[in-house]
Amino acid sequence: MKIQTLVLGDYQVNCYLVSDDEGNAVIIDPGYEPDRILLRIRDLNLKVQAIFLTHGHFDHIGAVKPLYEALHCPIYLNPKDVTLPPYLTQGLLHYTDEYEEGDRISIGKLSFTVLETPGHTRGSVCLLCEDAIFTGDTLFAGSCGRTDLGGSWFDMVHSLNRVVALKEDLRVFPGHGPASSLAIERRENPYVTQRSLT
Ligand SMILES: [Zn+2]
Incomplete structure (x- = not known):
């Protein structure tokens, strides 16, 4: 698995291009700068099979x-975000396919598992794939x-504790800011409260 990170737009969103060794790829969270994303895809000779959205902002x-x-690839979104108000989506949400908790989607040789983390x-x-989790x-x-x-803050605390309990050695690729690992976040993230999980 290869992971390319593009930091895009005013909000510095992390857009990830994730591909297998044959160039089959998915784009996660293309927030801005479509021309820059397309240029990178062509430079790397990637065959994009899907767009995954971690949420609808x-x-x-x-x-x-x-x-x-x-x-012309499918666009996946969890339909629970269609209730977001228009000022947070800046217009209609464009997607072709829905995904939800437990779904597995194959992109070439890669398999992504969907975890709902409200x-x-x-x-x-x-989105969990091999030793990486894309956490939006x-x-x-x-x-x-x-x-x-x-x-919801209540839901967030529950989701954070669920994610860090998954597997100690997962690499973390968030929607903004630097990459990390679940081992580091479980130890150092002040918002993670269930320290006793191993
Ligand atoms: Zn957001």
């Missing part, structure tokens, strides 16, 4: 429409996403 989805027009938004998901705005390095933009 505008800073994670802004490039979806032009990318869809260029690539808190930042009702429909927020984390649920888990950040040393922090977590806001819960005042269509989410």
Whole structure:
């Protein structure tokens, strides 16, 4: 598995290009700058099979429409985010497919598992693939996403504790900021409360 990170737009969202050794790829959270994303895809000779959205906030989805027009690949969203108010999505949510807790989606040789992790938004998901987890705005390095933009603090605490309990050695690729690992976050993240989990 290869992971390329592009930091995009005013909100510095992490867009990830995740691919297998044959170049089959998925784009996670294309928030801005579709031309830059397409250029990188062409440079790396990737065959994009899907777009995965960790949630419906505008800073994670802004490039979806032009990318869809260029690539014609399915776009996955958890439908619980369709209730987000328009000012948080900046217009209609564009997606072709729904995913939910426990779904497994194959991209070439890679298999992604969907975990519903409400808190930042009702429909927020984390995406688990091999030794990596893409956490959107649920888990950040040393922090977590806001819960005042269509989410719930109660749900966030539950989701964070669930994610860090998954597996000690997973690499963490958040929606903003630097990468981390579950081992570090379990030890050092002040928002993770269930320290006794091993
Ligand atoms: Zn967000």
